[in-house]
Amino acid sequence: MASNYNRKSASSGSRRKPAARSGSARSYPNGRNQSRPQRSQPAPNRSAGRSRQGKGYGAPASGRQVTSVRIGDIGQAERAQRAQRTYRRYIIRVVAVIALIGALFVGGVTVYNSNLFTITNVQVTGVEHLTATEMTELASVPAGTTLLRVDAGGIQQRLLRDAWVKEASVNRVFPDTLELAITERTIAAVVSVPVDSAQNTEDWAIASDGTWLMAIPEAGSEASKTISQNVYEDAAEVLHISDVPLGVSPEVGAHCTDANVVNALDIVNGLTTDLADQVKSVKATETASTVLTLENGIEIAFGEAGTTEEIRTKERVILKLMEENPGTISYINVRVVDRPTWRSL
Missing domain, CATH: 1.20.5 (Single alpha-helices involved in coiled-coils or other helix-helix interfaces)
Structure with missing residues (x-):
């Protein structure tokens, strides 16, 4: 009986050992079983421990919750x-x-x-043959308009309608001034245009670009009082084109289309030496027979203007003949420049 009890006890003990490893009871060598309560401990955070160790703190304290964040986050x-x-x-x-x-x-x-910047003053610059009053009237600046609302482009176009006006600009000068800057054409010649018959002529001012500027009233007349006196001063200094054929019809602001007048202008504009200043008048009956008259009375049968180089070649021949025959020449013919002729007094 004793031996059977011992085997039963041993068998029972062997059955309880696995329960001791997995349960709350633990087996000790003295044969007593003691029970201890099991506390739940959080799993150690290895990354936090390594982080703290890296800083010299050692292992994390037991029971303290540690969190971790990635550097990339x-x-x-x-x-x-x-x-x-x-x-x-x-x-x-x-x-x-x-x-x-x-x-x-x-x-x-x-x-x-x-109504801010209302125009109260119109200033005109650059005019010599036109008056400021004429330009102001031509500009027709509306009363009460301002520098911001004024139609500068429309004013400019109205100014350019005048034959004397070559260029025009409209400038705003704050707070209340509108400036009309004018560049005038200049008189290049005075053309005696036949009226009704070759017996009567009318003087017309013409610009170097062939624009008819105006009919020049007779000095001292009532009409002459309404124009700038600079017109008469300039007309006395420029060359005079005469013997124009009947049929030339000038119009203010229009471009001259008469070949004889245009040829005379081309000759004078093409001269590059002081000979140009000596030309007093030009007879423009025909292009082929255009004759220049110098201040000293010498007549030059120039003919057609031709190219710029042809004009300069004729000019050199004329100057050479005058230099070789000082005070003795009354007439020079360079219409055929390689065969010039001349006549003495």
């Missing part, structure tokens, strides 16, 4: 925050710019439609 969060701050600043700037543009637009419209 921190950088990404910082970048996201910076991007958000940059975006907010961008939105603020855009809104500020839009508000500023809107304020400027509203202010500009208000000023444009107001």
Whole structure:
């Protein structure tokens, strides 16, 4: 009986050992079983432990909860925050710019439609043969208009309608002045144009580009009092084109189409030496027989102007003949430049 009890006890003990390893009871060598309560402990955070050890703190204290964050996550969060701050600043700037543009637009419209900068003075510069009154009337600046609303382009076009006006610009001088800057054409010659018959002529001023400027009234007449006296001063200094064939019909502002007059202008404009200053008059009956008369009385049968080089070649021949025969020549013919002829007094 005793032996059976012992085997039963041993068998029972062997059955309880696995339960002791997995349960709350523990077996000790003295044969007693003691029970201890099992406390739940969090699993150690190895990354946190390594982080603290790296800083010299040692292993984490038992029972303290440790969390970990990856370095990459921190950088990404910082970048996201910076991007958000940059975006907010961008939105603020855009809104500020839009508000500023809107304020400027509203202010500009208000000023444009107001009476601010009303034109009270029209200033004309660069005129010698035209008067400031004539230019102001031609400009026709509307009363009460402002420097902001004035039609500068329309005024410029009206000014250019005058034959004397070669160039014109309209300038705003704040706060109340409109400046009309004029560049005038100059008189290149006075053309005696036949009227009705070759017995009566009328003097016309013509510019170097062939633009008919105006009919010059007789000095001392009532009509002469209405024009600038500079017209008469210039007319006395420039060359005179005479013997123009009947049928030439000048018109103010129009371009001269008469071949005889144009040929005479081309000759004088093409001369490059002091010979040009000595030309007093030109007979323009025909292009082939155009004759220049110098101040010293010498007549020069020049003929057709031709090219610029042909004009200069004829000019050199004339000057050479005058130099070789000082005071003895009364007539020179260079219509055929390689066979010039001359006649003495």
